Amino acid sequence: MNFEEHAAKPLLRAVGIETPPGRLVTSPADAARAAAEIGPCVVKAQVPTGKRGKAGGIKLAKDAQDAEAHAAAILRLTIADYPVERLLVEAQVPIAHEMYAAVLNDPASKGPLLLFSAEGGMDIEEIAATRPESLVQLRADIRNGLSRAEIEAALPARLPCDRGALADLLAKLYAAYAANDAELVEINPLVVTKDGRLIALDCKFSLDDSAVPRREPLAASGTPDKLTALETRAKDLGLKFIELDGEVGVLANGAGLTMTTMDAIRHYGGSPANFMEIGGESYTKAKPALEIVLSNKNVKCLLVNFCGAFARTDVMAQGVIDAWLALKPQVPVFFTIHGTGEDEAVAMVKQRLKIEPFDLMDDAVKAAVAASKGGRA
Amino acid sequence: MIIRRSESVLVQGITGKQGTFWSERMRDYGTRIIGGVNPKRAGEKHLDLPVWASARDATKDGKIDVAVMFIPPMGVKEAALDAIEAGIGKIVCLTEHVPVQDTMYILAAARERGARLIGPNTAGVVTTGECFVGFMPAFNPRVFRKGSVGVVSRSGSLGTLLCLNLVQVGLGISAFVGIGGDPIIGTTTKDALMALDADPGTTAVALVGEIGGSMEEEAAEYARTMKKPIAAFIAGAASPPGKKMGHAGAIVMGDKGSYAGKKSALEAAGVTVCATPSAVADDLRKRLAP
Numbered sequence: 001m002n003f004e005e006h007a008a009k010p011l012l013r014a015v016g017i018e019t020p021p022g023r024l025v026t027s028p029a030d031a032a033r034a035a036a037e038i039g040p041c042v043v044k045a046q047v048p049t050g051k052r053g054k055a056g057g058i059k060l061a062k063d064a065q066d067a068e069a070h071a072a073a074i075l076r077l078t079i080a081d082y083p084v085e086r087l088l089v090e091a092q093v094p095i096a097h098e099m100y101a102a103v104l105n106d107p108a109s110k111g112p113l114l115l116f117s118a119e120g121g122m123d124i125e126e127i128a129a130t131r132p133e134s135l136v137q138l139r140a141d142i143r144n145g146l147s148r149a150e151i152e153a154a155l156p157a158r159l160p161c162d163r164g165a166l167a168d169l170l171a172k173l174y175a176a177y178a179a180n181d182a183e184l185v186e187i188n189p190l191v192v193t194k195d196g197r198l199i200a201l202d203c204k205f206s207l208d209d210s211a212v213p214r215r216e217p218l219a220a221s222g223t224p225d226k227l228t229a230l231e232t233r234a235k236d237l238g239l240k241f242i243e244l245d246g247e248v249g250v251l252a253n254g255a256g257l258t259m260t261t262m263d264a265i266r267h268y269g270g271s272p273a274n275f276m277e278i279g280g281e282s283y284t285k286a287k288p289a290l291e292i293v294l295s296n297k298n299v300k301c302l303l304v305n306f307c308g309a310f311a312r313t314d315v316m317a318q319g320v321i322d323a324w325l326a327l328k329p330q331v332p333v334f335f336t337i338h339g340t341g342e343d344e345a346v347a348m349v350k351q352r353l354k355i356e357p358f359d360l361m362d363d364a365v366k367a368a369v370a371a372s373k374g375g376r377a
Numbered sequence: 378m379i380i381r382r383s384e385s386v387l388v389q390g391i392t393g394k395q396g397t398f399w400s401e402r403m404r405d406y407g408t409r410i411i412g413g414v415n416p417k418r419a420g421e422k423h424l425d426l427p428v429w430a431s432a433r434d435a436t437k438d439g440k441i442d443v444a445v446m447f448i449p450p451m452g453v454k455e456a457a458l459d460a461i462e463a464g465i466g467k468i469v470c471l472t473e474h475v476p477v478q479d480t481m482y483i484l485a486a487a488r489e490r491g492a493r494l495i496g497p498n499t500a501g502v503v504t505t506g507e508c509f510v511g512f513m514p515a516f517n518p519r520v521f522r523k524g525s526v527g528v529v530s531r532s533g534s535l536g537t538l539l540c541l542n543l544v545q546v547g548l549g550i551s552a553f554v555g556i557g558g559d560p561i562i563g564t565t566t567k568d569a570l571m572a573l574d575a576d577p578g579t580t581a582v583a584l585v586g587e588i589g590g591s592m593e594e595e596a597a598e599y600a601r602t603m604k605k606p607i608a609a610f611i612a613g614a615a616s617p618p619g620k621k622m623g624h625a626g627a628i629v630m631g632d633k634g635s636y637a638g639k640k641s642a643l644e645a646a647g648v649t650v651c652a653t654p655s656a657v658a659d660d661l662r663k664r665l666a667p
Contacts, residue, residue: 211476256532309533
């Protein structure tokens with residue numbers, strides 16, 4: 001779960017990292033009032049994505065009138081599919097130097113990784129690619145964390161700021177990562193001011209989705225995924241559902257198998273209408289899942305692909321059949337069922353729906369693709 | 378990470394619904410289940426097996442080779458540390474939605490004690506005809522028949538389909554290694570590939586990957602050194618890439634993770650990358666023909 005800047009920065013302040021004074025506003029008039037209090041400021045679009053500056057979502061304002069005009073313009077923008085609805089109005093900072101710092105979960109070392117570069121700003125990826133020696137990479141044993149001394153020893157010899165103060169800030173950044181089940185906490189730029197202070201001008205924070213149940217108050221300030229009405233209904237039921245623009249409705253168990261079913265539909269010349277996964281603990285929710293898949297008006301046929309390991313295909317098939325008989329949808333349906341509970345599941349489909357499941361997924365997919373092109377049966 | 382019938386298996390969370398259901402199936406198949414753990418029911422019998430308060434208590438009565446967890450996400454860290462502390466060498470974590478920082482903690486402790494974690498979020502491992510640990514349909518003869526193809530898969534459901542496809546073309550499976558779908562896991566695709574390479578019962582490998590992460594790219598480096606034929610399917614060619622926040626991911630990962638990147642890395646290592654799981658089975662059947 002990603003956090004917008006205004007929701008991420010309090011996590012830095014909580015561990016003692018300085019950020020510029022600012023106000024969150026939603027209208028040009030409020031932006032003007034905030035600027036009148038703060039003085040020369042920066043008006044920043046609040047959207048959970050990068051490249052805001054390049055999209056025109058960050059503007060310097062010298063006074064209230066200036067802030068109001070910029071706010072009005074930025075509130076009309078849509079950045080990476082996110083319409084801008086909130087702005088952060090922050091005091092301008094006299095920048096002497098821009099640096100970069102982050103702590104993230106590192107799949108390669110299977111532990112936390114602290115990244116630091118004395119050169120930061122928008123081109124950090126290029127700096128990392130072209131001058132990797134200027135990027136500090138410090139791996140941590142999560143059981144012990146990272147001490148100020150360890151960090152200080154890893155810092156480059158030449159720094160544009162006080163060495164001890166920087167080590168102290170990075171230790172605090174690690175603390176913010178560890179205390180909040182972060183996937184990533186990133187400061188870019190981390191600025192050295194003309195009077196030598198260290199200030200986080202921006203902050204990106206992603207919360208590990210699996211940790212949400214134990215971080216509920218924190219998760220409430222994150223940005224929820226943008227969902228359609230149908231996707232929201234599915235999410236409320238604990239189902240992972242994504243609406244797509246094709247015609248073959250998909251119901252499968254497990255993310256891997258569901259992705260594969262979609263791949264196979266494309267491979268055989270069709271187009272999936274959705275991603276709907278009822279694996280894991282949600283295998284008992286086949287009935288509401290099917291109702292949601294069929295609520296999509298683009299669906300011209302349904303493909304049910306079950307390969308039960310943990311998810312019992314007999315339980316899933318029963319849910320699908322119950323829903324099918326209750327809804328009586330006027331579209332053809334194609335089954336392929338294997339794995340745990342297979343015999344019972346196949347027998348139920350044959351007996352109650354009078355349909356013969358396909359033995360090969362490929363054959364079921366081909367039949368569904370053909371039906372999707374022939375219109376409604 | 379290939380588990381043999383001779384190895385003893387402790388089930389953490391044996392008394393729950395899923396623990397009970399799968400313990401019975403594992404035992405019926407031939408897995409040497411020696412008992413389970415539930416702190417609230419220590420001293421009782423469940424499925425005619427002893428129940429201990431902890432893995433540490435269980436190992437007081439003798440060495441245990443494998444622990445498998447039927448434990449909810451927020452309890453996994455404590456249960457895994459208990460198993461590691463008890464000196465159990467292989468720990469299979471089936472649980473989905475384990476907080477990643479907990480997984481990292483478990484892995485740091487496991488590394489120190491020389492224990493291997495398989496998972497989290499794995500469907501488990503199968504040694505066809507010997508035993509299985511986890512929740513794979515090893516007992517379904519249409520999905521698992523004894524043979525010589527080793528299968529490594531991040532996904533349980535897709536791994537099941539691949540095994541089925543192998544059996545449908547007349548091949549069989551030596552061992553299935555489910556490694557799990559989480560971003561950070563104890564046993565990687567490359568680790569599983571190395572184990573299958575070393576396994577005398579395995580003559581070919583079916584590799585089942587997914588978009589995201591860099592495990593397939595790392596496995597490709599090892600695949601280059603292997604003599605056994607390998608065919609792969611990577612799920613997600615038709616899925617949009619996930620949205621990434623910040624620059625750190627791009628700095629660490631570079632251009633790894635995409636379908637095209639994985640396909641070209643594997644093909645450069647001599648692996649056949651197929652468009653469907655059934656094509657993997659067809660390819661291996663041709664290459665294994667006498």
